[in-house]
Amino acid sequence: EDKVVQSPLSLVVHEGDTVTLNCSYEVTNFRSLLWYKQEKKAPTFLFMLTSSGIEKKSGRLSSILDKKELFSILNITATQTGDSAIYLCAGTYGNKLVFGAGTILRVKS
Amino acid sequence: DVKVTQSSRYLVKRTGEKVFLECVQDMDHENMFWYRQDPGLGLRLIYFSYDVKMKEKGDIPEGYSVSREKKERFSLILESASTNQTSMYLCASSFRRNTEAFFGQGTRLTVV
Numbered sequence: 001e002d003k004v005v006q007s008p009l010s011l012v013v014h015e016g017d018t019v020t021l022n023c024s025y026e027v028t029n030f031r032s033l034l035w036y037k038q039e040k041k042a043p044t045f046l047f048m049l050t051s052s053g054i055e056k057k058s059g060r061l062s063s064i065l066d067k068k069e070l071f072s073i074l075n076i077t078a079t080q081t082g083d084s085a086i087y088l089c090a091g092t093y094g095n096k097l098v099f100g101a102g103t104i105l106r107v108k109s
Numbered sequence: 110d111v112k113v114t115q116s117s118r119y120l121v122k123r124t125g126e127k128v129f130l131e132c133v134q135d136m137d138h139e140n141m142f143w144y145r146q147d148p149g150l151g152l153r154l155i156y157f158s159y160d161v162k163m164k165e166k167g168d169i170p171e172g173y174s175v176s177r178e179k180k181e182r183f184s185l186i187l188e189s190a191s192t193n194q195t196s197m198y199l200c201a202s203s204f205r206r207n208t209e210a211f212f213g214q215g216t217r218l219t220v221v
Binding site: 042096102 | 201203206
């Protein structure tokens with residue numbers, strides 16, 4: 001069964017902190033890993049990772065994939081209250097896109 | 110910009126009713142998906158379609174069916190709505206396999 005597991009399920013930090021969100025996945029037919037941010041409604045795309053060890057970066061957010069250990073991390077540095085959201089990771093398995101349960105991040109001012 | 114449009118933002122239906130949720134994408138994407146999102150459970154895949162008239166069951170297809178008669182439109186059907194189908198329903202599309210998906214704004218369905 002294709003499975004994606006995220007941890008922690010929720011997290012509260014203060015502005016300026018650095019956070020690391022984790023995502024592990026099952027390997028059968030896995031092709032790529034995606035990260036999304038969901039604030040109020042539709043998830044918005046952040047990163048897609050297909051190769052191991054290559055960091056993708058966008059401003060204060062960065063992500064990397066480890067295909068040997070079957071996990072990915074999403075780092076957010078110098079967090080701001082606007083980073084408060086649900087962060088979702090998903091694995092692509094052929095035509096399927098399988099999501100984890102998400103990490104709820106709350107950044108306090 | 111890719112646009113995925115769901116026909117309703119909020120719906121209230123009675124138990125036993127047949128419910129149609131419609132989703133349209135405007136970017137000629139091959140793949141379309143229906144998910145439901147519940148607190149603590151994340152997005153769970155109900156059905157997906159990789160071509161017109163093609164469909165595959167996701168992880169929780171029971172109580173649902175789908176229709177894809179045209180490439181741009183993917184409909185989710187609740188044959189006989191039940192209270193445990195109260196949820197947020199999200200439609201998504203992707204250009205082809207192993208590419209990012211784009212989401213509609215969601216339909217919050219309440220079954221009373």
